[in-house]
Amino acid sequence: MMEFEEDREEAPPLLDAAQDDEDVPQLVDSAGEPQVKVPITIVTGYLGAGKTTLLNYILNEQHGKKIAVILNEFGNSSDIEKSLTVNTEEGKVEEWLDLANGCLCCSVKDTGVNAIESLMARRGAFDYILLETTGLADPGNIAPIFWVDDGLGSTIYLDGIVTLVDAKNILRSLDAPTPEETPEDHGQGPHLTTAHLQISHADVIVLNKTDIVSADELDAVRARIRAINALARIHETAYSAVPRLEGVLLDLHAYNAVPVEELDFARKGHSHLDPTISTIALEVPVLAEEKLAALDSWLQALLWEGTLLGGEAEGIEVHRTKGRIELASGGVKLLQGVREMFEFTDSREGAGGEGSGGKIVLIGKGLDEEKFAASLAKALT
Numbered sequence: 263m264m265e266f267e268e269d270r271e272e273a274p275p276l277l278d279a280a281q282d283d284e285d286v287p288q289l290v291d292s293a294g295e296p297q298v299k300v301p302i303t304i305v306t307g308y309l310g311a312g313k314t315t316l317l318n319y320i321l322n323e324q325h326g327k328k329i330a331v332i333l334n335e336f337g338n339s340s341d342i343e344k345s346l347t348v349n350t351e352e353g354k355v356e357e358w359l360d361l362a363n364g365c366l367c368c369s370v371k372d373t374g375v376n377a378i379e380s381l382m383a384r385r386g387a388f389d390y391i392l393l394e395t396t397g398l399a400d401p402g403n404i405a406p407i408f409w410v411d412d413g414l415g416s417t418i419y420l421d422g423i424v425t426l427v428d429a430k431n432i433l434r435s436l437d438a439p440t441p442e443e444t445p446e447d448h449g450q451g452p453h454l455t456t457a458h459l460q461i462s463h464a465d466v467i468v469l470n471k472t473d474i475v476s477a478d479e480l481d482a483v484r485a486r487i488r489a490i491n492a493l494a495r496i497h498e499t500a501y502s503a504v505p506r507l508e509g510v511l512l513d514l515h516a517y518n519a520v521p522v523e524e525l526d527f528a529r530k531g532h533s534h535l536d537p538t539i540s541t542i543a544l545e546v547p548v549l550a551e552e553k554l555a556a557l558d559s560w561l562q563a564l565l566w567e568g569t570l571l572g573g574e575a576e577g578i579e580v581h582r583t584k585g586r587i588e589l590a591s592g593g594v595k596l597l598q599g600v601r602e603m604f605e606f607t608d609s610r611e612g613a614g615g616e617g618s619g620g621k622i623v624l625i626g627k628g629l630d631e632e633k634f635a636a637s638l639a640k641a642l643t
């Protein structure tokens with residue numbers, strides 16, 4: 263198990279084939295100019311996990327990338343933050359800093375929409391956006407802003423969510439939420455903390471501060487993270503020194519590719535080590551096209567109403583959904599979801615699964631693999 267995990271973590275960025283297959287469409291603006299969509303990565307992580315350390319690296323190193331960094335309401339005294347003029351008018355970007363290495367940087371007070379709009383006026387000056395959230399942000403509330411088909415979605419696409427995790431403190435954050443954080447949960451079963459939310463929504467986890475934990479502590483943290491989110495790639499770092507930008511922070515394609523081996527890995531990684539959040543993987547038989555409507559209804563009941571069609575379950579809350587559905591016609595549908603939003607897209611790579619069927623992976627609260635599998639099987643018969 264461990265070996266498999268390590269192999270996977272050393273693997274190159276997501277499959278080239280899958281990326282090629284899911285090329286981001288080019289748009290044409292009103293002036294007839296082709297518009298290339300700009301990818302955005304959301305960088306999240308609990309207080310003190312190492313987000314600023316990571317961004318300092320990006321803003322200072324000569325990595326040859328033109329990255330626009332948006333800092334979302336910082337409250338401490340790091341060098342980057344001190345050098346910025348924080349806006350006084352709610353939600354308005356006051357100043358962009360052009361940095362020597364080609365990056366630009368700004369600070370905003372809202373979730374970044376106004377900053378993005380301001381940024382768009384400077385299109386061409388950069389080719390990537392990193393949005394760093396505050397330590398207490400729930401990425402599930404931010405991701406949908408950028409994962410839409412209209413409005414902002416026409417110029418930007420959500421490439422992925424990266425969560426910095428403090429290896430020294432994460433278990434405490436997961437086990438002992440502060441009263442302010444989860445007042446409704448107190449004394450009522452498993453706690454859902456901000457730390458859970460940030461891990462469950464992550465496509466990549468940068469497991470930081472490995473220099474101040476023992477090998478045993480690190481193993482325990484890794485296993486706990488895996489139990490919560492078996493889909494995310496884990497990169498272990500000290501002082502947020504990620505091995506590379508591509509595939510770790512940039513070009514994740516987490517919302518437009520669904521690699522087979524990622525779903526297979528999630529299936530093998532199932533565990534109950536965390537009492538609140540888990541990852542489950544459900545087998546889906548090769549489907550006749552007309553059964554897609556039944557699958558859609560099953561997902562709607564689950565994601566919109568938190569109910570299991572034809573089965574009983576309570577306290578369901580799904581944060582992330584990914585899947586590949588093989589069709590009897592030979593095609594493959596890709597499934598992507600965050601919270602209640604989900605969509606099917608056509609994969610252009612053909613079946614590629616030797617007719618063995620597809621899979622749906624869910625990350626969230628109250629997920630009982632057996633009950634879910636039985637309910638899905640019933641819905642699809």
Ligand SMILES: Nc1nc2c(ncn2[C@@H]2O[C@H](COP(=O)(O)OP(=O)(O)OP(=O)(O)O)[C@@H](O)[C@H]2O)c(=O)[nH]1
Pocket residue numbers: 307308309310311312313314315316338340396397426470471472473474499500501502
């Ligand atoms: N020992 C050790 N210290 C680290 C590491 N990464 C960051 N730090 C230190 O931890 C502290 C917090 O790091 P930051 O990068 O400011 O963390 P942050 O996530 O931006 O924190 P907030 O903005 O408060 O949410 C700083 O004093 C860093 O120097 C690491 O890998 N090992």
